[in-house]
Structures are given as structure tokens and as C-alpha cells.
Amino acid sequence: MTTTRRARGTSVALAATLALGACSATGTGAGDEAEDDVLRVVTHDSFAVSETLLAEFEERTGYSIEHITPGDAGALVNQLVLTRDNPLGDVVYGIDNSFAARAAEEGVLDPYRSPDAVQTAFADTLTAIDFGDVCINVDHEWFAEQGVPEPQTLEDLTDPAYADLLVVTNPATSSPGLAFLLATVGAFGQDGWEDYWRDLTANGVRVVEGWSDAYYVDFSGSEGEGPRPLVLSYSSSPAAEVPADGSAPPTAALLDTCFRQTEYAGVLTGAQNVEGAREFVDFLLSPEVQADIPGQMYMYPVLEGIALPEAWSEHAPASDAPHEVDPQVITDNRDRWIETWTEIVVG
Structure with a gap:
């Protein structure tokens, strides 16, 4: 599937400006020599987080992010299944509830439950991030x-x-x-x-x-x-x-x-940087990123109590x-x- 998935006028432009280590669908193969300071983040093509937050994550953790985008949610899961024995990256964001069961049953995800995760049907392997x-x-x-x-x-x-x-x-x-x-x-x-x-x-x-x-x-x-x-x-x-x-x-x-579409993040089976992958899932659930999601991706944060943009309470229920x-x-x-x-x- 290929599409810009939202009526989110600025999100595509914002996604294009992400200051990530790499922005191609090829990325670093799992068969390449692993580097402890590299974190390969696989997402759908509408992913967007503020550059300042990503830079803060890199500075705090010491990881350099490589961004890999196979396509939308359907293409993303298809590629994760096809590359299961040689995974595209360490952590994935953007699997939604239309494809979550397939991702779980195909064994492309390692068990991980973020401390701040909300309970969902896939909580042992997929952490809900937004909806x-x-x-x-x-x-x-x-x-x-x-x-x-x-x-x-x-x-x-x-x-x-x-x-x-x-x-x-x-x-x-x-x-x-x-x-x-x-x-x-x-x-x-x-x-x-x-x-x-x-x-x-x-x-x-x-x-x-x-x-x-x-x-x-x-x-x-x-x-x-x-x-x-x-x-x-x-x-x-x-x-x-x-x-x-x-x-x-x-x-x-x-x-x-x-x-309702719910989007998840998870640690990929065979990840070279498991610790970094878990930290990135936790990062996506941080209050700062949760508050960033509406303005960047026009989705609702999954955590309760996060302040929404002023126009949302009246015009985006x-x-x-x-x-x-x-x-x-x-x-x-x-x-x-x-x-x-x-x-x-x-x-």
C-alpha cells in the first residue's frame, strides 16, 4: 500500500526534515558488522518527531539513529516478515491494529513491555504509542x-x-x-x-x-x-x-x-541493539514525545493527561x-x- 495516511497538512513536510542518520528503505542490513552506538529505527513513511527531541535522545543515549522507511503500515509489516531472518533494524514504529496480529504471529517481534505501556491485546510484544x-x-x-x-x-x-x-x-x-x-x-x-x-x-x-x-x-x-x-x-x-x-x-x-487506528512500537527479533530498541520504545512513550505527536503526526497520544493543541479540543474530537x-x-x-x-x- 502507498499513501499519505492522514489529513495532516504539515506532517509530510515535517517528516521529510527529520535529522536522522539515514532515510532510505535499505538501511544497514543485519548481516553487516554491528556498531554499539547505532540504533536502526524502522517506521512507516508518515513518522515524524521533532528534531530537537530526536537530538536529545541521541545525546542522552549516545546512539546514532538510522531511519529506515519501507512504506506505509501494510508495506512495513510485509517487509518485516520477508526480512525476518535478516531484520531491517532494531526497533519498529507504525504497525497498526490492521496488521498487528500478523506481525505478532509471524514472530518478527521480541517480547518487551515498556514500564509506561497501556494494556492492549499485544502488550507483551507491541507497545501502543498513538491512535x-x-x-x-x-x-x-x-x-x-x-x-x-x-x-x-x-x-x-x-x-x-x-x-x-x-x-x-x-x-x-x-x-x-x-x-x-x-x-x-x-x-x-x-x-x-x-x-x-x-x-x-x-x-x-x-x-x-x-x-x-x-x-x-x-x-x-x-x-x-x-x-x-x-x-x-x-x-x-x-x-x-x-x-x-x-x-x-x-x-x-x-x-x-x-x-480507530492504534499504532504500536516494538523490538524486532534479531535486533543488534536490543537495549537501544527498548530505550526508543520508552522514548516514544515519554511525555515530551507524546505531547509532540499531535502537531507532528496529527494522531492522539495514547497516554492520558497529555495536553493537546488548543484547536483539538474543539475541532478534533x-x-x-x-x-x-x-x-x-x-x-x-x-x-x-x-x-x-x-x-x-x-x-
Whole structure:
């Protein structure tokens, strides 16, 4: 899968400015001579932490970070499995709950529980770092101008009143697209999601390959000023649309349509620098990094009590009841669901 996974206007640029030792997908192979002061950090391609925090970590620990980015969460796990006997690095960040069960069962992770970790289904090998809600976003101004009531639920999106108004991303090529597919499985069950997508397709849903095209080209509520006032994005996206004068953004997330993504970090099996890998997992759970996450990656910190940016409390609320699918059920069915979705929607 390839996509910029969030409606986080500055995060891609910020990720590109990271002052890390290396930024290629090749990195230092596990078969190369190990150096005690090198820490190989494998992440998805939307990882971003402030340079000052990374520099402080390097100074405090004495490690030099090498950054390896195989792609998004799906590509990341695929590469970890393929290189299991010659691991890409020492520590990984960016495995999400769509792929966590596969990573755990494929044996690519060593047991480690960070002292500050919150309890999750994978706590023995994966430490939850942040979370975000993939949701449909709505352009308030478009609906107000057209005199059409805004939809609220997944069911509403199949109503003829909203024909040809929604743009989403392909679950075979987009992490948000996969999350939205899972939202429909969670909402309608394994016996009902296919019929839902048939109805959505009949109602003129547009499917594009990646988030950037959906949000910046087709969506009417952002800088692209496209023709469609409903877009698949994140509940945090409206915070990026707050005008310079601090007034309310023109967009909002429909919180009844969301699927929650949780992102994890873990120590890789065969790591050359196990101690450094564990320290990096702990670093990601430090109050400083947790407070940095919203502004850098537009995700919510996993630890409670972390102050959020001012605009988030009003304009980027998380869903109170996101749709859920058990991670093991996802692993057992993900490929089949995507294949079936493709037959229904793409043909």
C-alpha cells in the first residue's frame, strides 16, 4: 500500500526534515558488522518527531539513529516478515491494529513491555504509542449553501440525497481506505458489509488511490476546492483547516462513521541493539514525545493527561464509539475482504 495516511497538512513536510542518520528503505542490513552506538529505527513513511527531541535522545543515549522507511503500515509489516531472518533494524514504529496480529504471529517481534505501556491485546510484544480515528469529513459551507442537511451516519451515505457527493480511497492502496472498509465490516458485520458497498457504489461513491488526491483534489472543503463535499479522512483533519483568525473550520468529522487506528512500537527479533530498541520504545512513550505527536503526526497520544493543541479540543474530537473489528479477525480475512471489495466497487 502507498499513501499519505492522514489529513495532516504539515506532517509530510515535517517528516521529510527529520535529522536522522539515514532515510532510505535499505538501511544497514543485519548481516553487516554491528556498531554499539547505532540504533536502526524502522517506521512507516508518515513518522515524524521533532528534531530537537530526536537530538536529545541521541545525546542522552549516545546512539546514532538510522531511519529506515519501507512504506506505509501494510508495506512495513510485509517487509518485516520477508526480512525476518535478516531484520531491517532494531526497533519498529507504525504497525497498526490492521496488521498487528500478523506481525505478532509471524514472530518478527521480541517480547518487551515498556514500564509506561497501556494494556492492549499485544502488550507483551507491541507497545501502543498513538491512535487516530478514520472518519468521513464534511464540508459545512457546501451543505449550507445547497440547503441540504448534512449526513450523520454510514447509512446516510447511501441515501440518494447524497448521490455523487462522497470520495474515499482504495483499501488495496490506502491505509485510510482499509480502515474505512473495516469500519463498514464493524458496522454491518461480515454478512452485511458487501451489500452496504453495493448500495454505496450505486449511490455514486468515487474511489481514488490515495488520501492526497481525495482530500486536496476531490474534496470541496480544503485547498483543492473539488466538487465533492464528503471525503474520507481523519477526525483530526478539521483542526488543520482552522482559519488564520482562529474562527471555526469549514469542515468537521462525522464521528459515527469512524474506525480507530492504534499504532504500536516494538523490538524486532534479531535486533543488534536490543537495549537501544527498548530505550526508543520508552522514548516514544515519554511525555515530551507524546505531547509532540499531535502537531507532528496529527494522531492522539495514547497516554492520558497529555495536553493537546488548543484547536483539538474543539475541532478534533475523537469518536466516543468508533467501529471496531478484532485484529485477529482482520488478519484472517483482510486479503479476502479487499478482493471482494474490489469485485464489488471496481469490477
